Structures are given as C-alpha cells and as structure tokens.
Amino acid sequence: MSDYDTQADTAADDALGASAEVREFLGGAYDALVRFHHRLRDEGEVRGLIGPREVSRLWERHILNSAAVVPFLAGAQSVADVGSGAGLPGIVIASMRPDARVQLIEPMERRTTWLTEVAEDLGLSNVEVERGRAEEYHDAFEVDAVTSRAVAALAKLARMSLPLVRRGGEMVVLKGRNVAQEVDPARKVLRTFRAAEPEILEGPTVPGVEATTVVRIRRG
Numbered sequence: 001m002s003d004y005d006t007q008a009d010t011a012a013d014d015a016l017g018a019s020a021e022v023r024e025f026l027g028g029a030y031d032a033l034v035r036f037h038h039r040l041r042d043e044g045e046v047r048g049l050i051g052p053r054e055v056s057r058l059w060e061r062h063i064l065n066s067a068a069v070v071p072f073l074a075g076a077q078s079v080a081d082v083g084s085g086a087g088l089p090g091i092v093i094a095s096m097r098p099d100a101r102v103q104l105i106e107p108m109e110r111r112t113t114w115l116t117e118v119a120e121d122l123g124l125s126n127v128e129v130e131r132g133r134a135e136e137y138h139d140a141f142e143v144d145a146v147t148s149r150a151v152a153a154l155a156k157l158a159r160m161s162l163p164l165v166r167r168g169g170e171m172v173v174l175k176g177r178n179v180a181q182e183v184d185p186a187r188k189v190l191r192t193f194r195a196a197e198p199e200i201l202e203g204p205t206v207p208g209v210e211a212t213t214v215v216r217i218r219r220g
Contacts, residue, residue: 068203
C-alpha cells in the first residue's frame with residue numbers, strides 16, 4: 001500500500017469517527033472510544049497489538065466492528081471477553097455498558113499491561129483484567145455472556161467459553177462471514193453443554209459500514 005493510499009484511508013477513517021452517525025451509535029461512550037482510538041493509533045503497532053495496515057482503519061475495522069456486538073448483550077450484567085488482546089471487543093463493550101461488569105481474559109503479560117493501562121485511562125471502573133487462558137477460569141466464575149473476536153474456530157471457542165457461561169446465559173462472538181462452515185464440527189462440544197443451535201446474525205452499526213457477523217449460542 002502506498003503512502004498516498006494510507007493517508008487517504010486515514011482521512012476517511014477519521015471522517016467516519018467524527019461523523020454524527022458514529023456519535024449517535026456510540027452515545028455516551030463516544031468520548032472514551034475516541035481516546036481509545038487515539039491510543040491504538042499511537043501505540044497499537046509499536047506494542048504489537050495491531051498490524052501496520054490496521055492503523056489507518058481503526059474505526060471501521062476494529063472499534064465499530066467490536067461495537068456491533070453490544071446490542072446483543074443488552075440483558076447481560078456480567079461479560080467475559082476471551083482473548084481480549086488489544087481490548088477488542090472488551091474495552092468497547094465496557095465503555096458502552098458501564099452498568100455491566102466486564103472481565104478481560106488475556107494470557108499475554110504485555111497485553112494485560114496494556115488493558116490495565118487503558119481501563120484506567122478511560123476511567124472504566126467496571127473492568128477487571130484477568131491474566132491467563134480461559135480454561136484456567138472454568139471453575140473460578142460464571143457470567144451472563146462470554147464474547148470474543150478472531151480467537152479460534154467455533155468448536156475450540158465453545159470448549160474455551162461455554163464453561164464460563166452460566167446456565168441460561170449466552171456465548172456471543174464476532175466471527176467471519178464463513179462461520180456457517182464451523183457449526184457442524186462444533187456440534188459435539190455444543191451437545192456437551194446442552195447448548196442451543198447457534199444463531200448466525202448480522203450486527204449493523206452505521207450506514208456505509210459493513211455489518212459484523214455475530215454468532216449467539218445459549219447454554220441450556
């Protein structure tokens with residue numbers, strides 16, 4: 001990608017982030033997520049959180065993509081984000097749902113350091129950062145909903161996530177367009193937890209931005 005293309009992408013992404021539509025969609029979380037955007041832009045690549053080509057597309061590819069899951073978590077008062085990484089979607093969820101307790105589960109120390117810094121910087125008192133793999137917390141707590149983004153195939157993700165979900169709660173994850181191909185290989189794991197049939201849903205955000213694919217699975 002040329003410098004010209006990168007500058008054009010950055011300008012377009014900045015315009016999107018400043019738009020009235022994004023302000024309306026993010027509501028009271030807007031100012032915090034602008035600050036999050038700035039930190040990702042300034043530090044994300046250097047700290048190994050995002051790739052160099054993602055810096056110029058943060059609003060569309062990352063922040064809005066993550067925010068698309070929030071409407072599906074409306075009834076959840078406790079959320080765990082598995083493999084939280086840069087805080088996508090965990091930090092976005094915590095910003096948009098200050099009434100919910102959000103636990104960010106991440107095994108890498110440099111990433112948990114980042115998550116702790118960002119949560120403090122944004123004043124997110126509802127965030128708890130947990131260093132470790134999801135499996136290490138299977139007997140430690142249960143939450144209303146577990147989410148994740150670009151972590152693993154659905155079968156592996158279900159093994160990691162469903163033990164953290166209370167009975168009647170949900171696994172609500174952001175996946176790629178071809179996730180339907182992952183459903184059959186995951187059925188054995190889903191039966192183990194008496195989980196319902198996965199729902200493959202569209203998560204729209206603002207006009208002109210592609211909807212995110214969301215998979216919702218209720219634990220029986």
